[in-house]
């Protein structure tokens with residue numbers, strides 16, 4: 426079948442092809458398209474698409490996104506410090522600015538050689554945190570890259586490890602619990618010395634003869650509503666919250682875990698949870714309001 430294309434159509438097709446390629450590249454984005462070092466750039470090294478960030482006795486290191494975002498899903502693949510990582514903390518988190526900030530944290534607490542890392546998660550809403558949970562992992566996070574994600578929409582915030590939900594913070598505004606949905610957040614990671622608390626309650630100190638402590642990153646992916654600084658905060662919230670725009674994260678199926686995901690979360694909590702603020706009656710004689718009887722989604 427012979428098809429004659431008009432020159433303008435050819436130009437259009439070439440243009441669409443270019444756009445498709447461009448979008449793909451952004452999708453599989455490289456570190457420096459989305460992020461920049463924010464602390465100790467001399468502690469960064471690059472191997473192709475892989476970024477290595479080190480902690481030594483001079484400094485830790487950190488990076489942050491160039492832009493701020495609302496909702497969607499942010500994923501980074503991380504390989505944590507191998508061998509002796511006692512005293513070190515590697516964090517991957519999202520945070521807004523200011524005293525009433527919101528924050529979603531993954532903190533990876535190092536350990537002595539052969540002993541397991543712990544993952545601490547926390548959620549700040551309007552400047553208030555104190556919502557720590559800790560769990561062990563079902564794999565050794567220092568041997569390979571694993572993906573760590575934060576899914577965020579107006580109904581829930583879900584922390585995921587290799588797509589398995591490990592924690593859900595459900596919107597309970599109807600029960601008077603504040604939910605983060607009015608502030609754009611940056612995406613951050615850092616590695617630092619926290620040997621005053623991180624490992625076995627601070628009893629095991631960082632052994633600097635084992636420095637540098639290196640965490641590696643790749644697969645940076647931010648699939649979310651970008652909030653340009655040129656646009657007012659209110660306007661960004663309006664744009665990014667408009668369900669009628671058809672953002673995928675506002676689709677009804679994203680408003681809660683699927684049945685399969687609920688089962689995964691129950692399995693994680695039953696087998697790997699080591700601490701949950703919701704059940705810490707010495708800290709909270711009255712359980713915090715978001716910790717209702719449905720603990721598996723606390």
Ligand SMILES: *[C@@H]1O[C@H](CO)[C@@H](O)[C@H](O)[C@H]1NC(C)=O
Pocket residue numbers: 482483633634
């Ligand atoms: C850091 O460690 C190196 C090697 O162990 C040592 O030579 C150096 O003096 C230390 N620097 C500081 C600031 O402690």
Ligand SMILES: *[C@@H]1O[C@H](CO)[C@@H](O)[C@H](O)[C@H]1NC(C)=O
Pocket residue numbers: 534535536537540541542543623624625626
């Ligand atoms: C380190 O290993 C010890 C012993 O297995 C364990 O009790 C602890 O929870 C692990 N993690 C941290 C961060 O201390």
